[in-house]
Amino acid sequence: EAQVTQNPRYLITVTGKKLTVTCSQNMNHEYMSWYRQDPGLGLRQIYYSMNVEVTDKGDVPEGYKVSRKEKRNFPLILESPSPNQTSLYFCASSWLVTSGKGGNEQFFGPGTRLTVL
Amino acid sequence: AQTVTQSQPEMSVQEAETVTLSCTYDTSESDYYLFWYKQPPSRQMILVIRQEAYKQQNATENRFSVNFQKAAKSFSLKISDSQLGDAAMYFCAYRSPAAYSGAGSYQLTFGKGTKLSVIP
Numbered sequence: 001e002a003q004v005t006q007n008p009r010y011l012i013t014v015t016g017k018k019l020t021v022t023c024s025q026n027m028n029h030e031y032m033s034w035y036r037q038d039p040g041l042g043l044r045q046i047y048y049s050m051n052v053e054v055t056d057k058g059d060v061p062e063g064y065k066v067s068r069k070e071k072r073n074f075p076l077i078l079e080s081p082s083p084n085q086t087s088l089y090f091c092a093s094s095w096l097v098t099s100g101k102g103g104n105e106q107f108f109g110p111g112t113r114l115t116v117l
Numbered sequence: 118a119q120t121v122t123q124s125q126p127e128m129s130v131q132e133a134e135t136v137t138l139s140c141t142y143d144t145s146e147s148d149y150y151l152f153w154y155k156q157p158p159s160r161q162m163i164l165v166i167r168q169e170a171y172k173q174q175n176a177t178e179n180r181f182s183v184n185f186q187k188a189a190k191s192f193s194l195k196i197s198d199s200q201l202g203d204a205a206m207y208f209c210a211y212r213s214p215a216a217y218s219g220a221g222s223y224q225l226t227f228g229k230g231t232k233l234s235v236i237p
Contacts, residue, residue: 033225042208042227058224090162092225105152106225108162 002027006091006109013081014117021076021112023091030096032074033058033106034066036087043090049074050096081116088113119144121211123228130199131236137184138194138231140209150212151185151192156230157205165207168192196233204235 004025013019025032033048035058045058049068063085065077074093078085092106120143130136142151153165168176168185175183180200184193196203209228 040229042229043225044227045224048224088160092162105150105164105167108154111160111162113160 002107004091004093004107004109006089006112008112009110010113012115012117015082016080019078019081019114021078021089021091021114023074023076023109024072025074025091025093025107026072027093027107028071029093029107030071031106032068032091032093034064034074034076035090035092036060036085037090037111038087046076046089081114083116086114086116119146119149119211119213119226121209121226121228123207123209123231125231126229127232127234129234129236130196130203132199132201134199135195135197136199136233138196138207138209138233140192140194140228142190142192142209142211142226144190144211146213151183152210152212152225153181153183153192153194154208154210154227155203155205156208157202162208166194199235201235201237204233206230206232 007022030051034046035043037043044060046064047058047066049055052068052071055066055068068074089112091109094106122141124139149170151168155163155165166176166178166181168183175185180197182195208230211226
């Protein structure tokens with residue numbers, strides 16, 4: 001089954017304790033992205049990756065890191081989490097149109113609810 | 118940068134009736150993609166319908182259809198024969214075409230969402 005998986009689904013942590021949220025897709029997509037969803041703000045992009053070893057900042061990258069060492073994985077790293085990073089996080093992936101595979105829509109993971117105390 | 122506006126934070130519809138959710142966007146591009154995503158209480162983001170800007174024909178998917186007005190930069194979603202399972206948050210989203218010169222243009226920009234309630 002084609003899917004995007006995220007782990008953990010729920011996480012409660014304390015300020016300053018480093019954490020990683022994993023994301024994996026099995027569709028061989030080039031493009032992967034992280035979003036955060038906050039009430040009244042919709043989804044905002046944190047980081048994205050066009051392919052292995054190619055990453056760049058989205059609209060709200062402060063306090064986050066990512067890496068893309070393998071095509072299927074795109075972990076989100078919070079080196080020193082703070083309460084303002086309490087949010088619902090989504091990983092998503094898609095083809096690049098230039099790959100000729102079309103589609104364009106992004107496939108989303110199930111979300112990770114993060115609470116930073 | 119592109120912006121997407123959903124002017125109705127909440128809407129309600131009677132079961133079996135029809136409802137239309139509004140979305141407008143701002144862009145200087147001529148080619149782009151528009152989407153409606155549904156987010157039920159499970160929080161999963163589910164693609165409802167997709168429209169390519171170069172296509173004049175409005176997209177339809179079963180009970181879901183869009184009214185795409187390119188000149189007005191409007192992209193509304195019509196849900197016919199509403200069902201209880203349609204109750205969810207609905208997000209309108211815009212995406213530029215391929216990253217010809219910069220990956221930033223490939224970003225998916227979301228509106229703030231419309232919460233739809235279905236009344237039995």
